[in-house]
Amino acid sequence: MVSLTQFINKIKPRHKHRVITMGYAVAIVFAFVLSLSNNNDVNASVSTTDRTDYLLLENTISEGFDEPETLYPTERILNIKSLFDMVSSYQREKEIEKMLTVEKGDTFISMLTAEGISYEDAHEIYTAFKKIYDPAKIRIGQKFLLRGTYDNKLKKIISIDSIILQANNIERFILEKDENGKYAARGEKEELIAEVNSATGAISGSLSQSMNKQGVPNKIVSEFIKIFSYSVDFRRDVRKGDKFEVIFENNITKEGKIASYGDILYAGLILRNDKVSLYRFKDSKGNVDYYTDKGYAMKKTLHRKPLAFQNARISSPFGKRKHPILKRWIVHWGVDYAAPQGTKIFAGGDGVVQVAKYNGSYGNYVKIRHNSEYSTAYGHMWKIAKGIRPGTRVKQGQVIGYVGSTGRSTGPHLHYEVVQNGKRVNPTKIKASTGNNLAGKELKNFKKMVADIKGSYSKMFAAKSDTKIAKK
Numbered sequence: 001m002v003s004l005t006q007f008i009n010k011i012k013p014r015h016k017h018r019v020i021t022m023g024y025a026v027a028i029v030f031a032f033v034l035s036l037s038n039n040n041d042v043n044a045s046v047s048t049t050d051r052t053d054y055l056l057l058e059n060t061i062s063e064g065f066d067e068p069e070t071l072y073p074t075e076r077i078l079n080i081k082s083l084f085d086m087v088s089s090y091q092r093e094k095e096i097e098k099m100l101t102v103e104k105g106d107t108f109i110s111m112l113t114a115e116g117i118s119y120e121d122a123h124e125i126y127t128a129f130k131k132i133y134d135p136a137k138i139r140i141g142q143k144f145l146l147r148g149t150y151d152n153k154l155k156k157i158i159s160i161d162s163i164i165l166q167a168n169n170i171e172r173f174i175l176e177k178d179e180n181g182k183y184a185a186r187g188e189k190e191e192l193i194a195e196v197n198s199a200t201g202a203i204s205g206s207l208s209q210s211m212n213k214q215g216v217p218n219k220i221v222s223e224f225i226k227i228f229s230y231s232v233d234f235r236r237d238v239r240k241g242d243k244f245e246v247i248f249e250n251n252i253t254k255e256g257k258i259a260s261y262g263d264i265l266y267a268g269l270i271l272r273n274d275k276v277s278l279y280r281f282k283d284s285k286g287n288v289d290y291y292t293d294k295g296y297a298m299k300k301t302l303h304r305k306p307l308a309f310q311n312a313r314i315s316s317p318f319g320k321r322k323h324p325i326l327k328r329w330i331v332h333w334g335v336d337y338a339a340p341q342g343t344k345i346f347a348g349g350d351g352v353v354q355v356a357k358y359n360g361s362y363g364n365y366v367k368i369r370h371n372s373e374y375s376t377a378y379g380h381m382w383k384i385a386k387g388i389r390p391g392t393r394v395k396q397g398q399v400i401g402y403v404g405s406t407g408r409s410t411g412p413h414l415h416y417e418v419v420q421n422g423k424r425v426n427p428t429k430i431k432a433s434t435g436n437n438l439a440g441k442e443l444k445n446f447k448k449m450v451a452d453i454k455g456s457y458s459k460m461f462a463a464k465s466d467t468k469i470a471k472k
């Protein structure tokens with residue numbers, strides 16, 4: 001298969017150099033000087049008295065003027081119309097190759113007609129091409145190679161033998177004239193190989209800088225951040241010395257060139273003493289999502305009812321209400337779920353504990369920051385769970401406390417608040433999750449895949465972390 005570069009190389013003028021005798025050259029120069037006195041069209045800058053111009057002219061002639069091999073005659077020669085006319089009897093049509101680059105405002109047909117092709121021919125070519133590739137889709141900067149016949153007298157391409165259009169890194173379309181003079185188009189596609197890459201490193205400065213430093217391309221970096229954006233707030237949670245791990249695919253050509261970046265198969269963040277791992281998984285329905293190694297979906301929204309007792313009823317809704325103790329209308333900034341004392345309270349989502357203390361009318365109170373957008377708060381707890389203190393990283397569903405009636409409360413219940421961008425919103429109106437946790441056979445398949453990846457990355461990252469990270 002021939003690459004685009006090889007095509008470009010082919011265009012280099014062939015050097016079938018023909019030696020011109022000095023006498024012939026002098027004769028042409030003389031003829032040219034004569035023509036200047038008769039023809040006002042000749043570019044005025046070509047002075048007959050300027051010695052430099054003479055030298056340039058002689059050089060041009062001695063480099064093969066009688067049969068120019070290059071498709072791009074120098075500007076000077078183009079300007080010397082009459083001289084061309086005089087020697088036109090020595091020139092015929094010739095086969096040429098020309099690379100065209102799509103510029104702003106170009107259409108496939110306008111590019112062909114600009115080279116001298118008749119509109120009818122251009123249209124025929126367009127129609128033949130369209131059977132496999134619509135030339136209306138050409139983009140600025142795209143290249144295609146023309147092979148055809150150039151008329152040196154008319155100074156244009158008068159017929160086309162073939163066009164090779166490089167559609168992208170791996171695909172090109174070839175249009176050729178067959179024996180009957182009809183155009184036929186075909187496509188050639190290079191098969192890509194998925195290559196698995198891994199990278200790991202300590203984070204210092206920005207995450208993207210740290211990842212770039214280990215050779216992770218920007219497209220993979222932004223994908224990595226997107227994958228974690230549901231559970232990690234990069235600005236607050238990620239600190240100097242934390243580590244990243246990533247396994248991703250490149251789609252490479254047979255020559256080993258990267259044609260496109262593939263998917264992230266595994267993404268890991270090691271935050272101080274905590275590790276967040278996410279794995280890409282395609283379920284039997286074809287849905288792709290990222291999951292923790294236990295099969296929890298990444299794209300989970302906050303729990304609407306973060307309690308072990310899922311039958312708990314709403315004893316007081318979000319919004320305006322008459323306060324049971326204060327006996328006046330006030331806004332209730334959360335939802336109250338009535339539940340027996342001691343019922344487990346779960347973290348509504350992955351995050352970091354911000355507050356865990358007795359907090360006035362809230363009683364025993366925990367506040368968790370999930371990401372830059374969401375926080376949740378839990379009031380009237382009987383007890384705060386062991387280990388829950390400011391800075392503790394929690395997972396969705398982890399027990400953070402137990403239902404009680406501490407603070408301003410009339411009976412055991414959970415007061416649950418969801419804060420979105422600094423404003424308290426109705427927890428029951430949070431949009432349903434787009435991702436579902438894996439279960440049953442899906443979970444079994446997923447766990448097998450995770451085991452495979454873990455098996456290979458322990459090798460990949462062990463070697464790398466020894467040199468890159470462990471030395472700190």
Ligand SMILES: [Zn+2]
Pocket residue numbers: 316332334335336414415416
């Ligand atoms: Zn309440």
